[in-house]
Amino acid sequence: MKRIKKGPVWGVAIILSAVFLLGISCKGPEGPQGPPGTELCSTCHSDNTEILAREIQYQNSTHYLGGNYERDYFPCAGCHTHEGFIVLVEGGDTTQSIVNPTPPNCRTCHNIHETYTWEDFQLKTTATVNLREGGTFDMGAGNLCANCHQSRASDVIPSGQDTVYIWGPYWGPHHSPVANLISGQGGFEEFSGNYPSTPHYSAITGGCPECHMAEPYGSQAGGHTMNMFYEYHGQTELLTAGCEECHSDPVSEFETADSILEANLDSLRTILINAGIMDSTDHAVAGNWPRNLAGGLWNYLFVKEGHGVHNFDYANSLLENTIQALSGGN
Ligand code: HEC
Ligand code: HEC
Ligand code: HEC
Ligand code: HEC
Ligand code: HEC
Ligand code: HEC
Structure with a gap:
């Protein structure tokens, strides 16, 4: 034409x-x-x-x-x-x-x-993304989203330093390290234990849109709202249109995973606040901090801001290995 x-x-x-x-x-x-x-x-x-x-x-x-x-x-x-x-x-x-x-x-x-x-x-870009923090990301149409929904690189914990300088309250992976989390990379993996991944990254060929842009529920969720929740008679409901191809009961799987993550986030939060590295509004406290504590703070913010349900196994192992190490006193 x-x-x-x-x-x-x-x-x-x-x-x-x-x-x-x-x-x-x-x-x-x-x-x-x-x-x-x-x-x-x-x-x-x-x-x-x-x-x-x-x-x-x-x-x-x-x-x-x-x-x-x-x-x-x-x-x-x-x-x-x-x-x-x-x-x-x-x-x-x-x-x-x-x-x-x-x-x-x-x-x-x-x-x-x-x-x-x-x-x-057609989408403006679907090219593989070189993540700011290092590593690559390739998840079909989700590559478009990963350009923005990834960890900010500036605060990565440098290797080989026993003490980590935290510059202020906004230190950390920023508000949307989803691409890193769903692809099982970018957490602080120096605590002992395994770091397995839920297979969403490899199994979901349509990337982020497969769940977030599934058949919309009015203009509340799915489609171009990209929201995952909607209100129905005063209840908050999960948009499951994108899950049903693989899960027969996605709501209960989501709720179980979410409650385990919330409980572990709470425990880690208490440890970090007691250690003084995080304040009660979940912001970092500036200063020179031991490497393990900085790594623990990173993992807390990473799972919270990346929404652990994207990759339950990875998110939960980051939390559990961190809690184990920090409450064991090493
Ligand atoms: C392939 C689809 C497509 C075709 C063909 C198309 N448009 Fe559009 N047009 C759009 C979309 C999508 C928007 C809305 C952009 C937005 O909401 O930001 C738009 C918006 C507009 C607007 C509103 C102003 C703006 O920029 O948002 C005008 C005026 C317009 N189009 C005129 C035309 C005219 C005249 C033609 C034919 C010569 C045409 N369009 C052909 C898709 C199309
Ligand atoms: C140009 C960068 C950019 C791209 C590309 C992008 N996003 Fe976003 N996204 C943002 C920003 C920035 C916000 C927060 C906007 C604000 O608070 O002003 C956001 C918000 C969101 C939210 C809502 C978060 C909340 O707290 O309510 C979802 C869900 C989301 N994006 C999903 C996606 C998906 C899925 C894609 C790909 C189809 C995508 N985004 C592509 C930058 C982007
Ligand atoms: C790599 C992409 C990226 C960069 C770079 C980035 N942001 Fe963001 N930011 C996001 C996304 C995506 C969100 C939305 C997350 C969500 O709502 O789930 C966001 C959210 C925010 C919010 C809203 C927080 C809230 O709780 O509502 C603020 C404020 C913000 N960013 C400030 C900044 C500032 C200041 C900078 C530069 C120093 C910056 N961002 C750089 C991607 C980025
Ligand atoms: C397996 C389905 C699935 C895939 C794939 C997926 N998400 Fe999500 N996403 C969810 C669910 C479910 C939630 C709600 C999690 C929660 O509240 O704990 C969510 C939450 C979010 C949020 C926060 C929204 C809010 O309201 O606060 C953002 C931003 C987001 N996802 C972006 C993305 C991006 C970007 C990708 C691709 C890199 C992606 N998601 C891939 C299911 C998915
Ligand atoms: C953050 C990225 C993003 C924004 C913003 C966005 N879209 Fe889309 N759009 C997509 C993605 C991704 C798809 C493919 C969805 C899928 O895989 O189901 C799509 C699909 C579409 C389609 C269907 C194309 C087809 O092949 O059938 C239309 C039409 C469309 N978008 C129009 C719009 C209009 C109009 C706007 C602005 C009001 C808009 N989009 C804003 C990401 C976006
Ligand atoms: C393309 C297939 C596919 C899609 C689509 C998909 N998942 Fe999954 N999901 C899997 C596989 C495979 C596993 C790992 C095996 C299992 O636990 O069922 C998994 C695991 C999970 C887990 C972790 C369960 C656990 O206890 O380890 C949760 C939570 C989850 N998915 C939620 C969702 C939600 C919510 C959606 C839709 C928003 C969704 N999934 C969409 C394939 C998918």
Whole structure:
């Protein structure tokens, strides 16, 4: 299909009115026949609700509503603004702040008005991701998400140091080390014990969208809301549309795993607060700390912010091995 760059309808309208007003008639060589404007646009803009449904879902997502896109300077802007993400994907200038930032939106993940065909909805990138903390991530369409939903590299615990410098309250893997956790890498693995993984990373070929963008429940969960929970008669329910292919009772599996993780997070939390390395609002306390305590704090934040259910076996072994080591006094 021919690629049209600017509003063809307006262009035609302006020329026609100019011709009418000036009363002149002119004849140039005829251009090639393009597709009629209405047909071109109505692939998407028509009486159907293909786009509208996604817009309504997106407008109920944290991507749209979260409001943290004033983090418009690098390195924050690469994950927190649409424009910053495009700079990273296309290799642009990261020394300038973003002017007029927007949150992650349709244009972050798709092309809008590029080919004017459904091809535009192919994902902007599905390339394997080199994680900031080291290691690679490859989970189909989930690669798009992993660019942003991964650990921030700046605070990784350096190898071979007995004492770790913690610079302030926001030290740690940041708020979304999901890609690291689901692929079973990036925890502090120096405590004795095994570190097995639940096979979600290898078994779920559709990546993050398979669970988060499953058949939507209205505009509360799934689809372009990407939420995993919805309210039904005052109860919070898990969106299970993406689980059922593999689990016959995903709700009870989720609840069992979640309660074990919560109990272990609580125990570790108490240990860290008593040791003084974490405060009661779950923020790090600045200072030079023994390596084991810093590793324990890392694992607590990593599992909490990465949501352990993504990889129950890995998350829970990180917690249990840490609790064992720190309460054994080594
Ligand atoms: C392949 C699908 C597709 C086609 C074909 C298409 N559009 Fe769009 N258009 C979109 C989407 C998706 C949006 C919404 C973007 C958003 O919500 O941020 C949009 C938004 C718009 C808007 C609202 C302003 C904006 O940028 O958000 C206008 C105006 C528009 N399109 C005009 C057109 C015209 C004129 C044509 C034909 C020449 C056309 N579109 C063809 C998908 C398409
Ligand atoms: C450009 C970076 C970026 C990409 C790509 C991205 N996200 Fe996000 N995501 C964010 C940011 C930033 C937030 C938080 C927004 C805010 O608080 O302002 C977020 C929020 C979310 C949330 C809600 C978290 C909450 O606390 O409610 C979910 C779920 C989510 N993303 C899933 C996904 C999935 C699934 C994909 C891939 C299909 C994806 N994201 C792609 C940056 C991104
Ligand atoms: C690697 C990508 C990435 C980078 C870099 C990044 N963030 Fe985030 N940040 C996220 C994602 C994703 C979320 C949303 C997590 C969620 O809601 O589950 C988030 C959440 C947040 C939140 C909301 C926390 C909350 O509890 O609601 C704040 C504030 C924030 N980031 C600040 C920053 C600042 C400041 C920087 C730069 C120093 C930064 N971020 C750099 C990905 C990133
Ligand atoms: C954070 C990334 C992200 C954002 C933001 C996003 N999408 Fe999507 N979109 C996806 C993914 C991933 C898929 C594929 C879903 C799947 O695998 O089921 C998709 C699928 C689609 C499809 C179906 C394409 C097909 O091949 O059938 C349409 C249409 C679409 N999105 C429109 C939109 C519109 C309109 C917006 C803005 C309102 C938007 N998307 C915002 C990630 C995103
Ligand atoms: C096996 C299905 C599944 C897959 C695959 C999956 N998630 Fe999740 N995700 C969940 C569930 C279930 C929760 C809710 C966990 C909880 O609250 O403890 C969740 C929670 C989240 C949250 C926090 C949402 C909130 O409301 O606080 C984010 C962000 C997120 N996932 C991002 C991702 C990203 C990015 C990927 C891919 C790298 C991914 N998820 C892959 C099932 C999945
Ligand atoms: C493509 C298949 C697949 C999908 C989709 C999938 N899982 Fe799993 N999940 C597995 C496999 C395989 C295991 C490991 C064997 C087992 O425990 O059943 C597992 C394990 C788990 C575990 C750990 C159980 C334990 O005690 O070790 C939980 C919790 C879980 N899944 C929840 C979910 C939820 C919730 C969803 C949907 C949001 C989901 N899974 C989607 C394949 C899948």
